[in-house]
Amino acid sequence: MADTYDILVIGGGPGGYVAAIRAAQLGFKTAVVEREHLGGICLNWGCIPTKALLRSAEIFHYAENAQNYGLVIDKPKADVGDVVKRSRGVSAQLNGGVAYLMKKNKIDVIWGEAKITKAGKGGPVEVLVGKPSKPAVQPQNPVPKGVLGEGSYKAKHVIVATGARPRVLPGIEPDGDRIWTYFEAMKPSAMPKSLIVMGSGAIGIEFASFYRTMGAEVTVIELLPQILPVEDAEIAALARKRFEKQGIKILTDAKVAKVEKTGDGLAVTVEAKGGKTETLKAERLISAVGVQANSENLGLEALGVTIERGIIKADGFGQTNVEGIYAIGDVAGPPMLAHKAEHEGTICVEAIKGLHPHPMKKTQIPGCTYCQPQIASVGLTEAKAKDSGRKIKVGRFPFTANGKAIALGEPDGLVKTIFDADTGELLGAHMVGAEVTELIQGFVVAMGLETTEEDLMHTVFPHPTLSEMMHESVLDAFGRVIHT
Structure with missing residues (x-):
């Protein structure tokens, strides 16, 4: 396998692997650097497995309400272990599918963590790949046979598609036990009896919907006056009525001021807009207050790449201010959606090829929340x-x-x-x-x-x-x- 490429993509998520496939289709010698799992957060810990969980909850809901359709079903029971197992199986199947697509399109997979060491001035971009700083979520460490690993690589063009991770608030750091991010919320060992969701964006509302349908007492806390803040106010208000009818408690214009561990759960102090506080108790808390871009430790600052609030600045074709370096997907800013990342990847590669694609129109990117x-x-x-x-x-x-x-x-x-x-x-x-x-x-x-x-x-x-x-x-x- 060669160590010099036309296009090298850092990150094998939806934006990265789609960019790599389109590059290969256009005749570019292409490689993808990935440190954890092909398919990225979306396929492994986001879009796909959450939809599998929500599908299980939907079936459970219909079974519980079968009498509304003239059917008689004995009281259904959810096996949380099997629900999670199915969800993880769906992700594993698709993860393998991405690996197959890399092989089919003759795209090299470089296993490790990338740092760009040289760029600009008309020369190739140099990338140093080292061992991942954390173990793979998927069983891909040690490096699978036939996959490249540590070393120095060169490319005419490097596309950064490193995605994002859950945002952490000081004093409410996830511990993997009682305070969860979406990672832990996606694979509970047992169904909690009570749950607080901090944040009412798509991630928070989807988990609130799943856990409530599965029987947990759920409270959603939102800092802003409206849940689902990016949605139309009328639509959000109708959704809120439905959620509350299902038994979800919703507190808006409120914030989590303090979280303390108790003997069997958490005591969560909630502060309303006027300063009034109340303490809620729950077994678990999901922190769903957004995500932050993975733009650190890539060597970008030293090369002069413009980064604002963690977001790599790029134009409508993914080009940064440094020649030969591009950015797409979550790391290039909102909306942080898989389908936006995929289309950005295609636009970026086609622009490199000189096909003159239209730039991304962000007002035409749909948003979907898969709650009930x-x-x-x-x-x-x-x-x-x-x-x-x-x-x-x-x-x-x-x-x-x-x-x-x-x-x-x-x-x-x-x-x-x-x-x-x-x-x-x-x-x-x-x-x-x-x-x-x-x-x-x-x-x-x-x-x-x-x-x-x-x-x-x-x-x-x-x-x-x-x-x-x-x-x-x-x-x-x-x-x-x-x-x-």
Whole structure:
């Protein structure tokens, strides 16, 4: 195997391995440096295994409520060990799939931890690879046969795709026992009877939904006035009502001031906006207060690469301010989503090839939260659309008026669309309800094609489907709704 490459990618997560595959497709001699596990956090400890957990919780929910569908099932029981085992198995299968894709595309995998030692001035970028500073989560240490390891490597272009890790607040450091990050929350040895979730973004809400469905008493604490802070306020408010109806306690405008270990759990002091405090008790606490980029220890500062608040600054094509060094994915800033990282990787490599791709349009990146009910969105919220100074039209259509939703036993939800009143441009779409994470892509495609309200109104949606609500929401924005 050669030690000089056209493109060397640091990080084998969604952004990194997709960039590597696209590079190989374009004829570049390519390698990936990975220190822990191919597939990154998303495949191994994020997107994929959490969805496996949530699927188990969904099946459990339906089994518990089988009588609503005319079925009789003896009281179901959850085996947390088997639930976790299934989740880990799904991740392991896909991890092996990424390794297969590397081999299929003749991409070298370099096992270790990378540091860039030289870059710029028209010469190759030099990368020193050493032993990982922590053991692999997947059983890939020692280095598998046929995989490169420690050494010095050169490349014309180096793409940094090192991802992010859970943010840690001082005084509330995870201990792997009672105070968890998503790592521990994903593989509990037993189901806690009570749980506090600190943070109500997608990660926090998904875990709150999972543990509540599985029977735990759950409290969510959010610093801001609104849960799911990046979502449209109306959608977040509807989701909150559903969560509270399920028995999740939610405290907004509140922060965790102190956490103390007790004999059998934790005493958590919560401070409200006005200064009033209360102490909550729970067996476990999940810290879900965001993530921070893995931009340290890569040698970037010494080379003059611009880093702001831990984020590597890059343009719409992944190029940093230093020749030959690029950054994509979480380490290059929000939104920190796997699909955003994958597309950035493709754009970056195609720009290197000289194919002149369009730069990333962050307003067209969908966001999905896989709780019960699901939440999905793309584009501007109603508040941000108004703040932009545009005259807007807003359409809404409720799940209660959709035949398929009623037949599914899922009549609670809303589809909301936001248009520029003058041009008909679709500015944003926001949904809460069953299967909306699968529906949102219809609006993403519409925005990408610069579809107007007229185009959407004359599109034929199949009946009976949940997607009909998308059509009706558009019609409602312009006073033409049919079924409400």
